[in-house]
Amino acid sequence: xxxxxxxxxxxxxxxxxxxxxxxxxxxxxxxxxxxxxxxxxxxxxxxxxxxxxxxxxxxxxxxxxxxxxxxxxxxxxxxxxxxxxxxxxxxxxxxxxxxxxxxx
Amino acid sequence: xxxxxxxxxxxxxxxxxxxxxxxxxxxxxxxxxxxxxxxxxxxxxxxxxxxxxxxxxxxxxxxxxxxxxxxxxxxxxxxxxxxxxxxxxxxxxxxxxxxxxxxxxxxxxxxxxxxxxxxxxxxxxxxxxxxxxxxxxxxxxxxxxx
Numbered sequence: 291x292x293x294x295x296x297x298x299x300x301x302x303x304x305x306x307x308x309x310x311x312x313x314x315x316x317x318x319x320x321x322x323x324x325x326x327x328x329x330x331x332x333x334x335x336x337x338x339x340x341x342x343x344x345x346x347x348x349x350x351x352x353x354x355x356x357x358x359x360x361x362x363x364x365x366x367x368x369x370x371x372x373x374x375x376x377x378x379x380x381x382x383x384x385x386x387x388x389x390x391x392x393x394x
Numbered sequence: 395x396x397x398x399x400x401x402x403x404x405x406x407x408x409x410x411x412x413x414x415x416x417x418x419x420x421x422x423x424x425x426x427x428x429x430x431x432x433x434x435x436x437x438x439x440x441x442x443x444x445x446x447x448x449x450x451x452x453x454x455x456x457x458x459x460x461x462x463x464x465x466x467x468x469x470x471x472x473x474x475x476x477x478x479x480x481x482x483x484x485x486x487x488x489x490x491x492x493x494x495x496x497x498x499x500x501x502x503x504x505x506x507x508x509x510x511x512x513x514x515x516x517x518x519x520x521x522x523x524x525x526x527x528x529x530x531x532x533x534x535x536x537x538x539x540x
Contacts, residue, residue: 295511375431384415384428384505387418389408389409
């Protein structure tokens, strides 16, 4: 999960993911265009996203198309949900305990 | 802009003085009474509340599952700040960090709890930038792909 989090910890890469969500299957050069990225820089970002399992690349002839892969993001989301639930309920109980007798 | 790794933050206004809240989050016999995510029992608490001291809680959920988060206290400022690492065996992530901040407010306390995922050392040094913005969109991502 560390890889997911560090891959997401970059505004360009988040931008790429959002773009892919809107337009799945874009080619690498189409994807690079609005980000004013040079191809090597773009490939680097795609490598990071790919290593984290956030995207898949498929080669058809001379074109590489890129798609989102949602599994690792779901894992990150579950981490957040789990702890949100955990602490929300625990904090409710903590507050009830310290406010119990109305003393300050 | 402060970019961060993903974290959970909960803020509560409590009608009790910081001293009382501090006691509830640091004294084992009081921790036993609230620690846990449902009405299941808290079975044991170790809280050696000083930097480097050990933290360990065992709780049982209503479904019968038992969990044992452990950690090490990092920062202890009575009635103000309590920071400890969090390691929950059986989960995929590495260590995370829990921070309680207490501020006096109108005779009571504002309690801010933060639970942060910690990146490994490599991720920490190579990524100063963060995470802003995507979290809101994650449910959308997930919803679309289900």
